[in-house]
Amino acid sequence: MSNTDLKVRVWRGSQEGEFVEYLVPRNPNQTVLDVVTYIQRKLDPTLSYRFACRVGMCGSCAMTVNGVARWTCRTHVSQILQGDSLEIAPLNNLPVIKDLATDMREFFNKWKGAVGFFKGNQTRHDDFAKVEPHSVERQLANAGIECIGCGVCYASCEVVESRPNYLGPAALNRAWTLTNDVRDVQQLERMRAVAGDAGCHACHTQGSCTERCPKAIEPTAGIAGLKKLVARAAIRGSKWGKL
Amino acid sequence: MSAGVLQAKLWYAQRISAMVLGLCVAIHLAIIFYAIRGGLSAQEILGRTQGNILFAIFYEVFVLACFVHAPIGIANILQETFPRSGLARPLSFILALLILVLGTTAVIGVFTGGQL
Amino acid sequence: MSARPKLDYRAKSHLSYFAYACHRFSGLLLACFIPLHFLMLSQSLRGAQGFEKSLALTNFWVFKFGEWALVILLAVHLAGGIRLLMIEFGPWKGLRKGWIQISILFAITCGLLFLYFAN
Numbered sequence: 001m002s003n004t005d006l007k008v009r010v011w012r013g014s015q016e017g018e019f020v021e022y023l024v025p026r027n028p029n030q031t032v033l034d035v036v037t038y039i040q041r042k043l044d045p046t047l048s049y050r051f052a053c054r055v056g057m058c059g060s061c062a063m064t065v066n067g068v069a070r071w072t073c074r075t076h077v078s079q080i081l082q083g084d085s086l087e088i089a090p091l092n093n094l095p096v097i098k099d100l101a102t103d104m105r106e107f108f109n110k111w112k113g114a115v116g117f118f119k120g121n122q123t124r125h126d127d128f129a130k131v132e133p134h135s136v137e138r139q140l141a142n143a144g145i146e147c148i149g150c151g152v153c154y155a156s157c158e159v160v161e162s163r164p165n166y167l168g169p170a171a172l173n174r175a176w177t178l179t180n181d182v183r184d185v186q187q188l189e190r191m192r193a194v195a196g197d198a199g200c201h202a203c204h205t206q207g208s209c210t211e212r213c214p215k216a217i218e219p220t221a222g223i224a225g226l227k228k229l230v231a232r233a234a235i236r237g238s239k240w241g242k243l
Numbered sequence: 244m245s246a247g248v249l250q251a252k253l254w255y256a257q258r259i260s261a262m263v264l265g266l267c268v269a270i271h272l273a274i275i276f277y278a279i280r281g282g283l284s285a286q287e288i289l290g291r292t293q294g295n296i297l298f299a300i301f302y303e304v305f306v307l308a309c310f311v312h313a314p315i316g317i318a319n320i321l322q323e324t325f326p327r328s329g330l331a332r333p334l335s336f337i338l339a340l341l342i343l344v345l346g347t348t349a350v351i352g353v354f355t356g357g358q359l
Numbered sequence: 360m361s362a363r364p365k366l367d368y369r370a371k372s373h374l375s376y377f378a379y380a381c382h383r384f385s386g387l388l389l390a391c392f393i394p395l396h397f398l399m400l401s402q403s404l405r406g407a408q409g410f411e412k413s414l415a416l417t418n419f420w421v422f423k424f425g426e427w428a429l430v431i432l433l434a435v436h437l438a439g440g441i442r443l444l445m446i447e448f449g450p451w452k453g454l455r456k457g458w459i460q461i462s463i464l465f466a467i468t469c470g471l472l473f474l475y476f477a478n
Contacts, residue, residue, distance in 0.1 A: 016360050067369025089364050096363055158376075161366055162323045195247025201254040204383075205446055207375030207454045221451040227254060228447065234251035243248055258447065261440050268437045272469065275430070280476045285411035289403060306397075313390045320387060341394040349400035357406030 006077065007085040008035055010047065014096045019087065020044075032072035032080070033061050036088060036100065049100040056214070059150025063100050064089040069155040071214050091155035107151050110167045114199075115190035116174035120183045129183045141180040144173045144222050146215050153209035153219055165198035169209035169219035172200055176222030179229065187240040191233055195243060200226040253315050260311040267305040293356035302353075306346030314339040375454045378462070382439035385432040392429055427473050434469035438462030 005023040012020045022039045033051055040047040051061040056074040063072050066080050066087050080086060094102035111117075122129060131138055153169040154160055160168050167175075175194050178184050194200045200223050209219040233243040244252075278287070292298045318335035321328075371380075402413035416422065442458045 011363065013360070013363070015363055017363060018360060064364070064370075067364075067367055069370070092364070092366050092370070156366070156370055158366055158371065159323075163326075192245075192247060195245075195251050197246060197250060199247065199250070201250045204379055205375070205443055205454075206371075206379045208370065208373065210454055211373045211375060218451070218453070220446065220454065224447045224451070230247070231251045231255040231258075234248045235255060243245075243251070258444065261444060265437060265441055265444070268433060272430070272433065272437075276472055276476050279473070282477075285403070285407050285414050289407050289410065292403075309393060313386075313393065316386050317390050320383065338390060338394070342397070345394050345397035345401060348404070349397040352401045352403035352410075355404070357404050357409065 004084050006035065006081070008039065009085065009087045010036070010039065010100070011089040011096075012047070012099055014098055017096075017099075019089075026077070026084075030077045032063070032065050032070070032075045032077060032086070032088065035077060035086070036063075036072060047100070048098040057148075059148045059152075059214070062091055062150045062152050062155070064092055064155065069152040069212055071150065071152070074214060091151055093155050093157065093160045094151065102151075104151060107154055107168070107170070108149070110171040111149070111174055113193060114167045114171035114175040115186055115193045116171050116178065118178060118181065118184055119186050121185045122183070131182060135182075137180040137182055140222075140225065141177040144177040144217055144219070147173055147217055148215070150214065152212050152214060153217075156208040156212045158206055158208065159202055159204060163198065163202055166202050167194065167198055167200075169203075169223065172203070172226060173217060173219040173222045176226050179226065188238070188243075191230055191238065191240070191243055194226050195230045195234065200230060203227070253318075256311050257315040260308045263304065263308040264312055267301070267308060270301070271305065289353060289356045292353035293358075295354070299350055299354040302350045303347065306342065306350060309346065310339055310342045313342060374456050374459050378439055378442065378459045381435050382443070385436040385439070388432055389429070389436060423477075427470065427477075430473045431466050431470045434466040435462065438465050 004026065006026055008022045008024050009019040010022060011017055022043050024035050024038050024043075027034070033054060036047070036049050037051075040049065049061075049063070051073065052058045054061070054073045056071060059071065061072045062069060064070075065072060065075055066082060068080075069091055070080075072088075077086065088100065090096045090100045090102045094104060094107060097103050120129070147170060149170060151170070153173075157166075157169055159166050172194060175190055179187060179190060184190075203220070203223045205220060205224075207220050210217075210221075213219070229238070230243070232238065237243070278291070314335035317338055318331045321331040321334055325331075371377075399413060399417075403410045405413070417426070438458075439462060442455050442462065445452075445455060445458070
């Protein structure tokens with residue numbers, strides 16, 4: 001372990017700006033979030049960034065580290081250091097508010113756009129819904145429900161970059177989990193929402209989302225499921241109605 | 244037909260034609276490796292294809308599968324690389340036409356060997 | 360002052376993206392080649408001798424190289440295509456990275472076989 005300082009290039013500005021280099025002392029067991037925090041507290045209090053839990057549960061600290069979207073609290077400097085330098089930038093594909101903080105509204109709006117929210121038709125006066133935990137649908141849904149909306153997959157996707165309307169892996173993954181929720185009553189609207197230029201068929205299976213998801217969720221799988229579902233509905237109709 | 248339904252149908256058509264092509268290309272590669280041994284002359288090609296109805300049907304199916312598969316792929320590439328140019332539809336239509344016309348002409352050509 | 364960074368090669372340096380890039384590139388080149396291929400074959404309408412004359416064009420080394428490259432591109436596109444069909448229609452077994460490795464071997468094999476048989 002050397003005692004030279006880390007040379008850390010950090011994006012300052014918003015849509016326009018520049019990388020500014022800071023010298024940060026090396027420590028053992030240092031995460032990238034530690035580095036950013038050090039810069040803001042000791043070197044430059046004007047640096048803007050987001051974090052919350054700092055223990056890998058909330059997804060707020062996601063940034064682009066050496067070109068790759070990661071959770072900074074779960075990224076050890078020793079894991080990604082190139083020589084003695086590293087580069088920290090805001091998440092791609094999202095407008096930059098300031099420095100390392102991005103505007104996540106479009107990310108969450110697309111979640112809504114994909115009908116990525118639950119709606120049932122039972123009330124507290126009805127009996128519990130019975131969902132068989134080992135059913136095919138429930139297992140498919142379970143594979144994707146741990147998503148905490150951190151934006152890493154969205155920031156990693158080249159299709160999001162080239163098709164600004166593309167709903168993106170997180171929204172489509174959420175839509176897929178709800179498609180497999182037998183209690184949900186908006187399946188037809190959801191299918192319509194994920195069809196089209198901006199929907200699941202724009203995915204080219206590049207797999208960056210699956211590769212980068214810090215929770216090992218595989219949006220590529222859910223999107224493949226949606227592609228089949230929507231295509232069959234377009235041609236043969238679905239159990240919920242004609243597309 | 245809504246945009247969503249159109250996209251879904253195009254995707255499905257491209258995947259079904261891909262399955263057909265998967266088979267056709269695998270067979271074609273095998274044929275090519277067999278045929279190119281010791282060089283390949285026009286005589287040798289026509290010797291195998293002329294009057295051979297099975298070859299003709301196989302290759303026409305191949306042409307039709309290409310005619311569906313390639314233009315949809317090209318349209319996607321153009322739409323993403325040049326989004327506001329309006330090139331995607333016309334260029335992919337032209338490709339479709341070229342494949343269908345030239346391909347069928349080629350199949351007729353090797354089937355008849357010029358003896359129309 | 361410059362524009363904010365965009366996705367660059369570092370974000371795309373993983374096997375699945377490489378498979379996508381090869382598939383797109385090979386597909387594009389094949390799409391450009393296929394009409395020419397059909398045009399050449401349709402010269403067969405001129406009968407064996409006319410056909411032979413047009414085929415003589417392909418004796419230039421650049422055509423020979425092109426044919427070899429196209430066989431490899433076809434092999435790459437076929438293998439990548441089957442991988443996509445497995446991902447989209449088959450049971451989910453991840454991004455099929457083992458298949459990508461086999462595809463690369465398959466493409467190399469086809470390239471070598473072509474050289475072997477053509478000479």
